Amino acid sequence: MSDFTLDELLAVEHAGWQSLCDSKGSTFYSQLMTLEAVFILVNGAAMSRDDVAGSLDGAPGWDSYEITEARLIPAGEDCAALVYRAASSRADLAEPFVALMSSVYRRIDGRPRLALCQQITITH
Secondary structure (H helix, E strand, C coil), rough: CCCCCCCHHHHHHHHHHHHHHCCCCCHHHHHHHHHHHHEEECCCEEEHHHHHHHHHHCCCCCCCCEEEEEEEEEEECCCEEEEEEEECCCCCCCCEEEEEEEEEEEECCCEEEEEEEEEECCCC
């Protein structure tokens, strides 16, 4: 059974979203992600840790975000997934970004580390 709690992983996800709002995602995610981690984006791209960190340098910050319907899914000892609905907006986008998010975490050296993140667009 995983030793992660919903509150712990939600705090990490909130910190990640806040780093994206503050245009500091590169620093945050390069420290959070495992060396072999992968982000699977809504456009189908699969990005490595270095790709993700590099893509966030200078990226426009989100104006706001919301996390709802969060669930913790234990995935064994020192591993769990957090699944939630995300909605975020930015002035340069006509429509808000709305997606189902899955983030798989491993506990390494006592702290959560992101091993896999997948985004699935919610269409209206």
